[in-house]
Amino acid sequence: MVSITSLLTSFLVVAGVVIAKPTPKLAKQPVVTYLGTQGPILTSGASTTKGIVYTSGTVPSFNGSTVAGGIGPQTAQVIKNIAAVLEEAGTSWDYVMKTTVFLANMSDYTAMNEVYAAMLPTPKPARTAVQVGKLPGNFLIEIEAIAAIPDS
Ligand SMILES: *[C@@H]1O[C@H](CO)[C@@H](O)[C@H](O)[C@H]1NC(C)=O
Ligand SMILES: *[C@@H]1O[C@H](CO)[C@@H](O)[C@H](O)[C@H]1NC(C)=O
Numbered sequence: 001m002v003s004i005t006s007l008l009t010s011f012l013v014v015a016g017v018v019i020a021k022p023t024p025k026l027a028k029q030p031v032v033t034y035l036g037t038q039g040p041i042l043t044s045g046a047s048t049t050k051g052i053v054y055t056s057g058t059v060p061s062f063n064g065s066t067v068a069g070g071i072g073p074q075t076a077q078v079i080k081n082i083a084a085v086l087e088e089a090g091t092s093w094d095y096v097m098k099t100t101v102f103l104a105n106m107s108d109y110t111a112m113n114e115v116y117a118a119m120l121p122t123p124k125p126a127r128t129a130v131q132v133g134k135l136p137g138n139f140l141i142e143i144e145a146i147a148a149i150p151d152s
Helices: 004-020 069-087 106-121
Strands: 032-034 046-049 052-055 096-103 126-131 141-148
Touching: 046 069, 052 069, 069 106, 069 141, 096 106, 106 126
Parallel strands: 096 126
Antiparallel strands: 032 046, 046 052, 052 141, 096 141
16 A cells, blocks of 8 residues: 555655756747837837737727727727737736726717726726827727736
């Protein structure tokens, strides 16, 4: 009969061998990684560094055109567009720490909040929401996000 002690000892020996094994050196990672295409408006979709991703201000376009239907559908599209960028960076809305919401018109604040509250996971990230004079492309909303990248 094998005793508990000898089982434990052999486990420790095996574990010791595994721990002692030299780990291969990882290739040096770039300090900053740029995601998405460098577009005509002088931005990347996002940049990442040391476990953090910063998205560009993201607008409610889908397949090259502005989504119809006003602030509700535009807010939903921006959140989905940011989700795609976050996924490319290896993270998601669950790890967003901060957003900035730019509205063309503060009268859209309540309607924007309804969609934002429903689509974003709770607890919600820290947020700044402001009205700006005008957004490029006459979009009603633009959002940028900063997120942690887990396991990086
Ligand atoms: C995107 O636009 C292209 C070209 O207009 C069209 O063929 C395609 O069906 C569109 N895709 C979606 C998902 O709407
Ligand atoms: C903002 O929206 C309100 C309500 O629809 C409208 O009365 C106002 O003129 C808008 N402001 C601008 C700057 O478009």
